[in-house]
Amino acid sequence: MTDRNAEVRSDAGAQAPSRHGSGSDAGADQSKRTSFKAMMSYAQPHKWAFAGIFFCSLLGISADLLQPYLVKIAIDDHLAIGQTSVGFLVQLAAIFLGLAVISFIFTYVQNNLLQHVGQNIVSRIRKDLFKHISKMSMSFFDRFHIGSLVTNVSSDTETISSFFTQVLLSLIRDGMMLVLIIVFMFQLDPVLAGYSLIVLPVIAIVAVLFRSRLRRAYQNARTRLSRLIAFTAENLSGMFLIQAFHQEEEQKKRFKEQNTLHLKANIAQARSNVIFNRTFDILGNAALVMMVWLGGRAVLGESLQVGVLYAFISYIRQFFQPINQITMQWNTFQSTTVSMDRIWNILSTRPEVADPKPGNASTLEPRNVMGQIDFNDVSFGYRADRPLIQHMNLHLYPGEMVGIVGTTGAGKSTLISLLNRFYDVNQGSIEIDGIDIRHFPQANLHRIVGLIQQEPFLFSGSIIDNVRMFREDITREQAIQACRFVGAHAMISRLPQGYDTRLSERGSGLSAGERQLISFARIVVFQPRVLILDEATANLDSHTEQLVQQALESVSQGRTTIVIAHRLSTVMHADRILVMENGEIVEEGSHQKLIAAEGVYADLYTHAREAGNDSAISG
Template sequence: MPNSSAAALKATQAKDAADKKKSFEAFRAILAYGKPHKWAFAGVFVCAVLGISADLLQPYLVKIVIDDHLAVGGRDMGYIATIAGIYLGISIVSFLFTYLQNNLLQYAGQSIVARIRKDLFQHISKLSMSYFDRVHRGSLVTNVSSDTETISQFFTQVLLSLIRDGMTLVLIIVFMFQLDTTLAWYSMIVLPVIGLVAFLFRRYLRQAYQVTRSRLSRLIGFIAENLSGMGLIQAFRQEEEQTRRFNENNQSYWEANMREVRANVLFNRTFDILGNVALVTVVWLGGLAVFHEHMAVGVLYAFTSYIRQFFQPINQITMQWNTFQSTTVSMDRIWKIFSTEPEVKDPEPDKTCRLRLSEARGRVDFNHISFGYSESKPVIPHLDLHLKPGEMVGIVGTTGAGKSTMISPLNRFYDVNSGSIKIDGADIRDIPQQQLHRLVGLIQQEPYLFAGTVLDNVRLFQEDISREKVMDACRFVGAHDMIMRMSGGYDTLLSERGSGLSAGERQLISFARIMVFEPRILILDEATANLDSHTEQLVQSALANVSTGRTTLVIAHRLSTVMHADRILVMKDGRAIEEGTHDELLAMHGYYEQLYNHARQAADEE
């Protein structure tokens, strides 16, 4: 048992050391974004020094009036007026430099965070599909929005506090020692106490912020999931159950927030007490010194003003401690994403094979591939399939047969576990992904439409594609008349996912999109599964037009979709068990015939 305890302690210490190292790396990486703005930060520092110096001269001016003029019986109002004018002048100087300092810091801070947010979104968009299988969407939304905003607070609040309040503290100490060395040393006794309190609270505060951020991510993810599935929730009368689950997540987040608030209040009020104790001590000791004529009244006034200001920057810095703790958590989370490398990568420059779209013929070879989302559990144990240029191949099989899975490696959403996939003799792992996705077009069962105009959804916001080309593509697939019946034609604004359109209308727009980008290889993944028979005929006609001259893979649940294909591949348990034309497969009296008879029986019963 002692050995196991020692091993557990050692493992814990090693984990803590690794976590600290990662946090340091994250902090250093995020701070590197500030290098292009070093002159702005230098300007902030200069403005802070000048503005703070002007502020701190004010009590010293009052001390001069009291000790050097009023205390010795001076009655010259011109002298007092001059000091008052200087006091007003330095107040204006303080205001101007503070204004300039804040503007410079906000400009630099907001620019840094905008760059981080841009790089983060760009990095996320390059990650492999396997990453999105593991990470919840709500967490990523929190990273891009909330975590970057927290980092913004670090640059615009925490950094400002460190510069401004740090300089204020240093200059106050200089002024206090200038006024009275003994009283200043008494005031310094409180600094070790402040350090001890900060150290004791540090771990507790960090844990509180980590729990709060984690529960916020969970709550955002739950809300996003429910909004996406609202139709299903209402159809199955799940409103009460989902509300109950939301309340649980909301209550959990509320409890974490309250724990964080209690920690902050206790932390900040502790410093208030320390400040009041220090002020009372200085007034007592200074009062005794004045009573015994060891100190001038003006010095006590100035010292009291400085000791009151002494705790203001400390309190401000400690109040920013919560923001700093939250920032370090956010930095860790964001750096975790930045340090995640895509599993599917572009080839090295010396191994890159570039196929020109205009010269591509569209031959596709699945050379003895094995593929699974986990290497230990292959969904497709073995597949050897070869498509001729311009050939249409239908893929059929029951749910879970591996039909849709086999196209994921062709799009390089994932890489095969073994074997290779080649296009015109080139391994797709040697083709840059951007070029590969121009060669291979994909139409899914649920085509995704963005919030924007019909025109932008067809050309995917690429303004170099002309309006005329978009309209020609829509005419070719039979979508033009449907679009022109809309209120704004091609400028009609669509809601997110095109929720105002029918399934067939969304599908026709996705066909037009394919025509605009002109891929040599076309994949249709259950593209007609959710359509009625009339709409399916329209889409079938569009399919015939789109697939002309292209190598086409049609994954279909309805056999009628692929009956006229050049070849049909029958999948079962991840393997191709039959292959041939519709008539050839029926003549085999095998598994395809069973699927066909089952489909006919289901159609007769409708």
């Protein structure tokens, strides 16, 4: 299964860039518009909060922009004609103070409102994204690296958070400030205001010219970050293998290569951003020099009042401040569009394995399931051009224990994946008690079919929570009774806090056998009628295997049980043993019958005895 997953991921990874690279620019732009619109729909429930943000921004900005105009009135209407009384200065100071207080209050309210709305929107996006990923089919995880998905849930959502709390604030506040400044400038002097607007087309041209360059830079930086995270996650998960084969130096070298590529991408991104922003600084300073020169000549020619020139210069300086702020947010906006596109790519992916429509759905209470399993003319391949199982017919009877053996790639785990409906068959049907499993809601199917894997997964949390999978409707007494039933109680009781002992990630601190016993206890708690063991004793020593075998005998009573065997001793006492090769069942029967047949199974058994162990069958 691991090699096959890597192959599928490799193929998918090779094809992934075509979504933006080889497709038309129009298609890529349409995709970005669609993803942006989808993300913006999360803002719809907060429309009244945005209205409040707009209102607060309007009042706060107006209070700021009235201050230069107030100085203009003071200079031209009072100081220029000799009105310099103390009362007037006190009045002027009081008005200034009032405007400053108004600006502070409404800016404070605006920022808090925006932070509250933005964080709620991103929290909902993150929740929906995690929920959607958890519902995806196994084929989805074959195509998407875990590191990339972690980046989507953490880093990409944080980028979207920056959009709502920074970019959106800039668009509202700075956009409104720009409009009001233009209004004030035309109110002061239409001719100078007209000259100042000459720079706007130049700004638009620069923005258009830099747009594609910035987008490519941020796209490349995000891609490199995703690959770096994926590489790191993969190495941390396989650290025992790296150390066992002394691959530390090789992996450090590969990490350095990935890290260097990420560094170069970030430097290129920063370089593009600096050039873009400094270009606007130059434009702003050039416009200010031009206004001072034109305004100064007008004052000397007595066609313009000094107060008007002062206010106009103040507005010109403020005129480029919101433009600069908006352009400085351009990098965040570019990064946001990339993150939105990546998240929408996940959210718009539909599960290949879906629940049936309500009208076609069938449900069975686990206690009413007999356990008859039928594979009817089943064909399947992970890729359409590479069929793995073809026209298989297999029938398992209620309460029967069936062992499945075969070499790596024979199709054993694939058979189990199909029964769990991690994938849908390409042809034929799989039935439980005569009902096609595609008619079961997946939640109902997974209550009927229980799976214990070679590497049982334990979550961070207490042992009791891992047994009952954090479900509060399962009592502590039920979980403890399940552990007693499979023989795990004595082991758990020896731990420092017993059932309340906290486990770290994947249950480190417990042996493989102890983790496996806890997984058996889960099965007892949830009571599925069909039990599957996928190489469940492959990594256990003989003593621990004996404990697990005893647990298996207890758990399998009254259940249809399928055991994929790594060791022959695991299946020797099964009611029936199936031998698979190249996706086909080539032999079946009891242990004694297969030995007598002197076929594939007998060869495997002989080889195991000659090797001095019973672990010759891998897979």
